[in-house]
Amino acid sequence: MSAAAALDRSGMSEKGAMRREALWRNRLVLAGSSLVLLLVLAAWLAPFGVKAKWLRNPIQQMSAGLDADGMPLPPGRQFLAGTDNFGRDVLSRVLHGTRVSLTVGVAAMLVATIIGVWIGMLAGYWGGKMDLLLMRFTEMNMTLPAILLAVALAGVMDGRVVHLHPAAWPWHGLDLQLKRGMVSLFLIIGLVCWPGMGRVIRGQVLAVKAREFVQASRALGASDTRLILRHILPNILPTVLVVAVMLTANAILLEAGLGYLGVGVPPPAPTWGSMLYEGQAYFISAPHLVMVPGAAIVLTVLAFNLLGQGLQEWFDPTRERRR
C-alpha cells in the first residue's frame, strides 16, 4: 500500500502552485487505460464474434482440433493460438476468459472497496474504542493467508443447501445453495481483499479529520453526516480510486490463482486460471496451453497496475517528477 502512503505524505489538495499535467499526458495512465479498454472490448465483443462466425465456440470440442494421436494442435494458420486437449479453440477460450476475469475482478474490487471504506471510515472518524476494535478485527483478517482463506471458502461451495431457519419451520425461501460460480467467487475474493483498503482509508480519514477546514466546519456546527459526505469523502476519493484500481489487479490475480487450484468458476466455462490448470499436464508437448492464458493474465493485471501507478503519479505530481 505504498500508493496511499505516498498520497498521504503529500497533502494532496494543498499544492495549487504545482500545475497538473493533463491526465492523458501521463504515459502510464495512457498505456494502462488503453490496455484496459482493449480488454473490455475483447470481453464485450467475444460472444458477437462467435455469432458472426469469425470466432469459434469456446466450449465446442472439435475433432479437427486434435492431431492423429488425439493431442492438442500447436498455434497455426487454422487455429491461431492452437487447441487444447479437448480440441477446443484456445484463442476463443482466452478471449471469452476476459469476461470472467474482468467481471470477477471488478465486482470483487467493489465488494472489497465497500467493506474497506466503511470500516476504515468508522475506525478513522469515530476513533477511540471503535477504532481499536475495528483495527484488531482488520488485523485478524490480515493475518489469515488470503489464498488459503479463499480456497477454504471456495471448498465450502460444493452445491449443498444451507437452511437458515430452524428445521421445524418450512421457510424454504431462506434456503441458500452454496455453489461455485462467478457470484460466490467475487464475494469470496472481495471478503479476502478488503483489509488493505480498510487500513489505508483509516489513515487517510485520520489525516483529513485533523485539517483546519474540517475543524472549522465542525466548530460551525456541521453534523457528522455533513462532515463525512461534504469534507472527508471528497478528500479521500483519489486514494480510494488508486487503491481500488490496484485492488482490481490483485483480485484478478487471485481469481486466476483459485482457477489454477481448481476451485474457481467450474468447467467448461473458459477462465484463464482453469485453462492453465488443465493445460499444465500437457506442458511439455503443448506449451501454448500454459503460455497463452498466462500471457493474458499478465497483460490484464499489468494493465490495471499501470493505470493505478499512473493515477497515483497524476494525483501527486510532486513526488516522482521533481528533480
Add this chain to the structure above:
Amino acid sequence: MTGRFLFRLFWSALTLLGTALLTFLLVNVVPGDVARVIAGPKASPQVLEEIRQRYHLHEPLWKRAGYHFRQLAAGDLGHSFVTDQPVAEAIRARLPTTAALTVTAVVMWMLLAVPLGVSTAKYRGSWFDRSTLVLATLSLSLPAFWLARLLQYWLAYKLGWFPVAGFLGFAHLLLPAATLALLYVGYYARLIHAHMIEVLDSPYIRSARAQGTPERVVLFKHGLRNALIPVVTILGMDVAGLLGGVMFTENVFALPGIGTLAVQSVFNLDVPVIMGTVLFSAFLVVAANLVVDLLYRWIDPRLR
C-alpha cells in the same frame, strides 16, 4: 517501554485467539460429512459411527469449539484426518524446507532491489528510472504459478541448468527462490526508491553534500541506512508470510514445504491440517508484527 511491550503482547495474543476462533468457525460452521471424508466413500456405517465418536462430530458446535480450544491451549494442533500424523509434527518436518527457500529468495531479491532502488532514486525521472518502474510493475503483475512453470520449462527442462523439481539439496532451491525473487523484486525496488527519495530530500543530506562528503558515502551511509528502516517493517511481514507457506511455487517445484502441505490439506478436506497451517501462518505474522514494532523502536530513537 515495558508497559508498551506488555500492551502489544496482550493485543497480539488476543489477535491470535480471534484468528483461531475465526478459522474454527469458518471450517466448522457449514456442515459437511467429515466422517465420510476420513473413511472414504465405501466405509461401513460402524466405521463412520466410530469416527464420529472419536472426533466428537455428534456434539454441538460450541462443545466442539471447547474441545478444540482446550487442545490448542495444551499446544496440540490435533491429528491429520488423512495420515493421522500430529499436525504440529507435520509442520515442524516441513518448516526447514520453506525456511531455506524463503531465506534464499530474500537474499536474491534484496541483492537486486537495493542497487535498483538506490540508483533510480539518484537518477529519478531519467529513462532508467521510468523503465525500471514499468519493469517493477510487470514483476508485481506476474502470477506465481505461471512464472514458476515458465522458468521450470525453460531453464530446467529445455536448458537443463537447474533440477526440474523435488528437493535433494541446495541446487533444488535455486530456481524456486529465483521465481519468488522475481515476484518480489519489483515491489522492493520501488519501496526502497520511494524511501530513498524522501531521505535524499532531507536537510541533513544537503548538509552532508555541502560539506563535500563523497557521493558514495552520502548515498549508502547517510541515505540507504535511513531508507532501509521502514523497509525492514514490510520485509519482516513478508518473510513471515512466506514462512507460513509458499503455496504455488512450492507446488510447481514439488518442494516438501508448508505450502504444499496446505494445498494438499485443502484438496483432502483435511480440516485439522487446514486449521493448523492457517494458525501457524497467522502466528508467524502476529509474531513478526510484534518483533518489527519493537525493533523499530530500538533502531529509531525518535519513536521511544
